[in-house]
Amino acid sequence: MADVDTVRLCEQIIRTQFGPLTATVASVLLTRGRLSLPQIVRFSKLKPRTVRAAILVLVQHNVLWHAHDEGELLEVNIDECLMRLRYGRYVWQAEQLFGTAGAEIVQLILDNGKMRPPDVISRLSVYDPVKGPAVYAQALHKLVDGAYLRPSTVLSHQSPRDKWIRYEAEEKAKISGFPTAKELKQAKETADARLKREEEEAEEIGMKRKPKDQSGRSSHKRKAVEEDVVDDEVYFRVNCEKFNIHIRNKLIENAATERYNGCTGLVLRATLKATDAKQLRLTDVRSDPTSFANVVMQLPEDEDLSAGLVLQSSKRPSTMTLVKDYLGILASADNPTATGRAASFVSISSSKVQVEFELIRRRLRRRVLEAVARERHGDDGVRILRLLTDTGKMDEKQISKIGMMANKDVRPLLSAMSADSLISLQEVPKSADRNPTRTFYLWYVDAQKAESALLDNLYKTLYNIAMRRQAEEEEPVVAAVLEKRQRTDVSQDEERLLTRNEREVLAQWEKKREKLTVLEMRVEEAVFILRDLGRLGSSDD
Template identity: 25%
Template structure:
């Protein structure tokens, strides 16, 4: 469930980017949950046209996903389709990270790749033709853009999983039957074991995503196919041609490259930021050698990560890790013994799990420590060193402690400890019983 702070921040982001009207519709969906367009209109007291346009903007910018549910209508006609809209909260938060996404891209790809993704981040969703038109309108003298080079750029970004095909516009969300049991609560062990989506938002996102092979693929037209289509289309009227194309698409299941819509894959960028954060954290705590080894392990196992919040990487043997390490310029100076020593260092801090001559990265441990240190830094800057020691003690102990015990352990004056604890509790850093 979203917190009040999370809701306010999301509304603030949407207001800054798209104005008050769109933000009002977004806030309604954030607070009320999935709604039909009619209900959004009722709650916001906006006109149908205003609601429609606001939803179109939010969908275009990947902040809202439409989905369909089937409801029995009590007649012989069968169930009735009902379109609802759900906010993609994480995608709204990603909007403030766009600058970081482009920085990552500029470090790995050329300027044309950066500009293509910049267009996708700005416009939300684009076809190849729209990307080409945008590139042509902003091309500089002596730097001409052609469709083939743009297509190659798109292929590179899709292959790297920084760009993906857009999801289904209105996926059908199947209701949970009584045989499957009641809906599992968010964070329940049964839901985690089975691996089912925990929220309606996650269920809708999962239902809308195309298959992996289709999600990260680029459709290219064969010249002969294009010529054949043009030849066949000469004998039909424009209206009939559109119907013919739609029928052909439905029957064959193959889309023309101009009709396929692409968007930036936020998961790919967040995964890359996550990896970068892990490497930087290890470098700060250990040394460049350990960071190089971790970087090599991430490079070797990244393709196997199906979710952004993966707890552990797939295991690798020492020889596989060394083979990956020496691929980089920084790792070519490392010997096998050096790599083995770095793995021991990583294991001592529980950053890497070793078992049966194989090693896997413990993402959860690295990120947990990094997050704790970040919060400790904030507490230190905001409340002082005494508050930092108190917060660190409670964070490390992971249990409730009495005020006197806290004061004695952290060497904070007993008269000052309650005041500091109250400030931290009031601002939501501590729990009190």
């Protein structure tokens, strides 16, 4: 079950997008865990017909999981619910990648949860029945082929955690006698591989082979050539992970640009783009290797890469030479130590380059923790956090000595940071009676605990932002103006039919809404780093 802040945020999201009755059903499942349909009816105090309709809506939009344990049980897919905060960004990404047609397809499927290709094309081709079907069919094929849309199967409506537990139990049952640690580890790996194989097989049903005869050849030499076409009988849903990969790549590019310069970020973006088709999981440790020539091919032709380097001669080197120099900088080639590798963005071996996702993820998570420590406890808090992260467990006197801080300043700062879960305390007793006077108290950074506590605070912030936006919108003066603007005649001529005072109220409201939206995007970016890129989003936890 989720914590209080996560439950409030999920309930608020469902209330905003599906209404109060559906939010009531979701709230019961969020607070009480898995329930059957009669239990939901009893706890929600709604009519069975209303509950069934709400459940159908949530299942259609992939917010509910099915569990068959002594009957059919329902459970909220919290990750899918929280992912709805990024739907606007997904539509924008689809427009940047596939044009207006791709954005309209993604938006339509997001609005309906899952749809079949004929239904998508018929809905979008209403205003252009001649050219529309071909345009949307081509865009839909690109989305499915690039894994931006994935088939919705029976497996996608079941909790992967349940299947993993069942597979692990089946593997453990095959072990005779008392299992060893090696056998238990092998059972977990086998369960992971089986679950991953099932997911890959389920995603392959979205495309089917269609034989096509090659024209321009004689009949006795004509051979059937197979091409992939989208299966019209399959329901497709948006693959959030593929869009999240683009968000991750943008964060990596911004980190390189901030550390070095814009040209370095441009080269790193070209490196990521060269392996974009093979990036299917956020959990990948590193990207597939690619050659320097592929990186050069992904660079814009009008960019001057020499502007980001201090060249020794006036003669401008070739683009390949400049790219090698930038990749050497990103790989920390001038510092071949453990510290240099930990600070690198890419790794180079035998004329191949790979982007080190795991190293970058660690630095991004650490930067978020340091930003929170600086905001709440100043530069001294960041100094202590870095000292404990790099060194490990230390007592108060060691922190004071190595950090060159007065002991009277260190003690209250450690207590305050411990209250915020940024650092933790480890007790090491000298004797069996655990006497406090004969006990070592060592401070250290429990990264998972700190990130989990910070993530809860970020969820609380997102909920407060949404409630603030709702309160501003429901203010009587603003609500009256917004209601008047929704009229057909007013929406066509706001300048003439709205008074100056009403236009000022409307401008102030739009300015407040813009500020809240920007703040929400910044908080959501931190959530993405800690949850989707962090250890909190891994399957092992």
